[in-house]
Amino acid sequence: MVISVDSGSQERLLRALAEQIKLPLIQIARQAELSQLTCSDKALKSIEYTADMAIRLIDSYLLSIHLQTQASLELEPVSVGAILQDTAHRLDRLAKEYNCTLEVHLTGRYEPVMANRQSLEAAYTMLGYAFIESAPPVALKHQVILGAHRSQKGVVAGIFGTQPGLSADAFRRGKAIFGSSRQGLPAVSSASGAGIFLAESLLKSMETPLRQSRHRKCGGLAATLLTSKQLQLI
Amino acid sequence: MRNQVVTPAIVLSRIDYQEADRILTILTPSNGKVRLIAKGVRKPKSKLAGGIELFSTNDVTYLPSLRSELHTLVSSRLLNNYGDIVKDIQRTMYGYELLKRINRATEDSPDEAFFDLLQIGLESLNNLSLPTEIIELWFSMQLLRITGHTPNFGTDVDGQKLMVDSEYVFQHEAMAFESTADGPFTANHIKVLRLSVAANQPAVLAQVAGAGVVIQACTGLVQSILGNYVRV
Amino acid sequence: MKRVLLIEPDKPLSDIYRSVLVSDGYTVDACAHAQDAVHAADDNRPDIVVLELQLAAHNGIEFIYEFKSYTEWQDIPIVVHSIIPPAAFGMNPRMQRLCGIKHYLYKPATSLKRLRRIILETDLAALGTT
Numbered sequence: 001m002v003i004s005v006d007s008g009s010q011e012r013l014l015r016a017l018a019e020q021i022k023l024p025l026i027q028i029a030r031q032a033e034l035s036q037l038t039c040s041d042k043a044l045k046s047i048e049y050t051a052d053m054a055i056r057l058i059d060s061y062l063l064s065i066h067l068q069t070q071a072s073l074e075l076e077p078v079s080v081g082a083i084l085q086d087t088a089h090r091l092d093r094l095a096k097e098y099n100c101t102l103e104v105h106l107t108g109r110y111e112p113v114m115a116n117r118q119s120l121e122a123a124y125t126m127l128g129y130a131f132i133e134s135a136p137p138v139a140l141k142h143q144v145i146l147g148a149h150r151s152q153k154g155v156v157a158g159i160f161g162t163q164p165g166l167s168a169d170a171f172r173r174g175k176a177i178f179g180s181s182r183q184g185l186p187a188v189s190s191a192s193g194a195g196i197f198l199a200e201s202l203l204k205s206m207e208t209p210l211r212q213s214r215h216r217k218c219g220g221l222a223a224t225l226l227t228s229k230q231l232q233l234i
Numbered sequence: 235m236r237n238q239v240v241t242p243a244i245v246l247s248r249i250d251y252q253e254a255d256r257i258l259t260i261l262t263p264s265n266g267k268v269r270l271i272a273k274g275v276r277k278p279k280s281k282l283a284g285g286i287e288l289f290s291t292n293d294v295t296y297l298p299s300l301r302s303e304l305h306t307l308v309s310s311r312l313l314n315n316y317g318d319i320v321k322d323i324q325r326t327m328y329g330y331e332l333l334k335r336i337n338r339a340t341e342d343s344p345d346e347a348f349f350d351l352l353q354i355g356l357e358s359l360n361n362l363s364l365p366t367e368i369i370e371l372w373f374s375m376q377l378l379r380i381t382g383h384t385p386n387f388g389t390d391v392d393g394q395k396l397m398v399d400s401e402y403v404f405q406h407e408a409m410a411f412e413s414t415a416d417g418p419f420t421a422n423h424i425k426v427l428r429l430s431v432a433a434n435q436p437a438v439l440a441q442v443a444g445a446g447v448v449i450q451a452c453t454g455l456v457q458s459i460l461g462n463y464v465r466v
Numbered sequence: 467m468k469r470v471l472l473i474e475p476d477k478p479l480s481d482i483y484r485s486v487l488v489s490d491g492y493t494v495d496a497c498a499h500a501q502d503a504v505h506a507a508d509d510n511r512p513d514i515v516v517l518e519l520q521l522a523a524h525n526g527i528e529f530i531y532e533f534k535s536y537t538e539w540q541d542i543p544i545v546v547h548s549i550i551p552p553a554a555f556g557m558n559p560r561m562q563r564l565c566g567i568k569h570y571l572y573k574p575a576t577s578l579k580r581l582r583r584i585i586l587e588t589d590l591a592a593l594g595t596t
Contacts, residue, residue, distance in 0.1 A: 022549055023476060026574055030482045033578045037486070046478065098477045134522060135475055135498040165523060173321075177362055181322045182520060182550065190475035190498075190522045250536050288531070323519055326527040327555045334564060 010065060012179025013197060017061050019182060020194035023133070024054035049093045053129055060122045060198045067119060067205035075206070077112035077228035078120060080157045084146040087124040091132060095144065100132050105147040105216060110155050113225035116206055120225075123202040127159040127210075127221060130195030134188055136163045147215035151224060158222020160215045163188050168212040171221065175200070196221065238308060241265060243294040244352055245287075246337040258307065259337065260294060263349040267340050270296050270307040289316040289329055289356055316360035325359050328366050332356065332373060338465060339377060347380045358436045365440065367449045371426075372436035374456040379431055383463045386410040387428045396424055404455055406462060419455070423448045427455070468589055471512035472496045473503045473529065474547075475521050483516070483547075486578050487585065498522075500529035507533070512542060514588055516581075518573070519548040527565075534566045543568040543588045547581060 027050045035043035067073065081104075088104045095102040124146065131144045140162045148157040165187030174193060178184030184193030200210040203223045213222035243260040246267070251257045256272045295308040319329045336352050351373070358369045378384055389395055391405050391412045401417035402424070404410075411419060426445050430452070433439055470487050474480040475498045484494045495510060497503040500521050507515075515533070519526030526546070533539055544567050552570045555561065562570055568591075569584050576584075 019549075022574055026549070027476070027478050027482075029574075030479060030578060034482050034486070037578065043482075050478070133476065135477060137499045137523070138497070138502045163522075177322075181362070182554075183321075183323070183522075186321050186323075186522060186525070188522060190518070190520050248535050250538075256535075320525065320528055323525040323527060323550065324554060326525055330527060330531060330565075331561075 009201075010068070013061060013064065013194070013201060015179040016184060016192040016194040016197055017057060019192035021054055021057060023191060024050045024057075028054075046097060049097075053094060056122070056125060056129075057194065057198070060126050060202065061194075063119065063122055064198060064201040064205070067116075067202065070205075073116050073119075073205060075114045075116055078115045078117050079112055080110050080148050080155050080225060081106050083117075083120055083124060084148060084157065086121065087128055088146050090125055091128045091144075094129065095132050098132050098135070098142065100142040100144055102128075102132075103143065103145050105145050107149045110148065110150065111227040113155055113157075114228050115208075115225055119202045119206060123199040123223075124157075124159065126195040126199040126202070130189065130191070130193060130199075131159050131161040131163070131220070133191060133195075134161070134163050136161075140164070143218070145215060145218055145220070147218075147220075147222075149215060154224045154226045156213060156215075156222045156224050158210075158213055158215070158220050160213075160218035160220030160222075162218060164219075166212065166219045166221070171210075171212045238295050238297055239265065239305075240293065240295045242313060242349075243268070243292055244290070244333075244349065244356070245292070246333050248288075257304070261336060261340065261344070261349050261352060262294075263346040266344045267337075268296070269304050270294070271304050272307040287312065287315055287317075288333070289319045289360075290314060291353060291356075314357075316356045318360045318362055319356070322362060324366055325362075328370065329356065329359050332359070335377065339381065341465075345380075351376050351380060354435050361437070364437055365446075367453065368439045368445070369436045371449055371453045371456060372430050372433060372439055374453065374460055375427070375430040377464060378456065378459060381464050383409070383459065384431055385427075385459060387424055387431065396421075406459065409459070418451060420448075423452055423455075426452050430456075467491065467493050468513045469493045469495065469510060470585065471503060471507055471515045473500065473515065473517045473521065473526070474498065475518060482578070483581065486582055490582055490586070492585075500524040500526065500532075503529060504532060507539065511538070513592065514585060515542060515544045516585065517544055517546050517548075519546060519550055530565055530567070540566070541592075543592050545569045545571065545584060545588055547571045547573055547576060549573045 028047050031043040031047045084104050088102050136142055143162045145160040147160055148155055170185055170187050174185040178193055178197045184197060203210050208223040208225055210221050210223055213220060241262045243262045246259045246261050248256050248258045254274045256275050258270045258272055260268050262268055291313040293311040293313055297306045297308055299305045319325045332355050336348055340348050355373045358364055386409055391408045391410045398421045400413050402411035402419040403414045403417040405412045426448050429439055439445055470492045472483055472494050480496045484496050487494045495506045497506050517526050546567050551572050568588050
């Protein structure tokens with residue numbers, strides 16, 4: 001059975017990704033040049049994880065295309081806390097580069113959620129990346145929270161930050177214009193927003209759409225994940 | 235007591251003046267281009283696009299000066315804010331270009347048509363689903379029309395009706411097409427050009443199948459005519 | 467000491483540009499947002515502005531428009547250093563002049579060496595006109 005890919009939306013995602021990839025590539029080029037100028041390897045260290053994030057962007061896009069062609073998605077019980085902790089660890093060095101404080105905040109313990117682990121990890125990494133590289137105005141400290149809390153429908157897990165301007169309306173407009181406009185969420189980020197829309201595509205494949213949400217007085221984007229009926233394994 | 239003037243207006247430009255004032259150049263439908271001094275609005279450095287918003291239509295009240303052409307702004311009330319323009323950087327750039335072009339085109343007494351044209355231009359630019367290229371072609375052609383420089387899109391330089399299967403080159407001196415083998419302009423170009431004159435808004439052009447293919451060439455032609463005849 | 471107002475939303479890039487300009491002897495005020503840049507210019511008048519157009523909240527075109535509306539800042543040269551290619555705007559010398567842009571540099575194609583050279587040339591040209 002052939003599953004057709006929504007080519008229009010994939011093309012927009014590809015364009016947003018292409019714009020987004022320019023940034024880490026420029027960073028790598030200038031870091032390399034700086035390291036030659038200063039004879040210092042500090043810039044070289046930055047190149048490693050800049051390149052890593054660029055590759056993750058591409059891999060997330062490829063994963064999102066792959067998932068669209070699957071007749072069914074493999075779900076398994078996944079610990080939300082573990083996913084968010086792993087994501088924070090993965091983003092830690094990048095956050096330091098951006099002078100951003102990263103925090104994982106989980107209110108209590110949760111049953112495992114039914115999800116595709118690979119998609120969930122990629123989605124939260126992409127979201128985290130997008131939030132970290134969006135600098136808030138000078139008056140606000142740059143903080144990104146990987147947070148989860150319970151709701152009636154399941155576990156709301158997402159990425160939240162101190163950037164102003166991320167409203168439900170802004171996100172809705174962003175979904176309409178990303179890929180065709182250079183900036184998907186101009187109120188929030190100077191970049192194309194590819195990380196956010198990649199995350200949305202990955203979560204959509206699990207039928208858990210991304211929504212504007214709040215956690216500890218910070219606005220952000222989150223998905224409501226359905227819990228597994230299985231017992232949590234410690 | 236002098237009568238105050240109340241009018242819709244679009245800000246074309248603004249500049250600071252002395253310690254705390256701003257001078258605004260506005261375009262109005264009935265009074266053409268008017269320069270106003272807005273007193274005490276500039277303290278400290280204003281929020282970007284604060285005060286009378288750029289890319290907006292406002293109801294402006296001003297006190298005419300008896301001695302000079304600089305009148306005093308009394309109040310302003312926002313009628314329409316085209317805030318989506320600044321959500322896209324290319325549209326922002328083009329929006330400012332529209333303001334600059336109208337500002338230059340209206341050096342002498344402008345008529346109401348310039349105000350209407352600018353208003354429709356900004357409204358269209360505010361519609362993020364309408365391609366900028368379509369708006370640019372329509373706006374440029376309307377500027378030609380208002381200034382009395384509409385090219386001849388009905389007959390060629392010899393007075394013959396333009397044919398569907400012919401190719402043409404545009405003769406600037408005659409402001410008309412001339413039939414020639416391998417000419418860059420075809421019936422499709424001419425159709426879009428005619429519609430850009432006749433359409434009362436750019437959204438009409440967007441409905442034309444295949445317009446996207448010929449837009450760039452059409453816009454290039456219109457811009458070159460504008461450059462020759464209208465000082466914008 | 468000449469002062470550069472650097473408007474660059476990406477922090478790692480901002481740090482890189484800042485460090486090379488400081489090593490060239492400039493004082494650098496680095497901002498990520500257009501509104502912060504207006505306030506920074508108000509606090510300390512820059513001699514040159516280096517501006518990325520693609521910003522969050524308010525874009526670089528809005529900044530230029532606001533910046534150039536202040537008579538005391540009108541002669542401050544602006545060097546655009548942007549991730550947006552100039553062809554995206556139909557940017558040509560006429561447009562640059564209208565917007566008060568001295569140079570338009572496409573970021574992916576502009577090495578640090580070239581950026582420093584352009585800023586130095588702009589600085590010297592401004593000296594020649596004062």
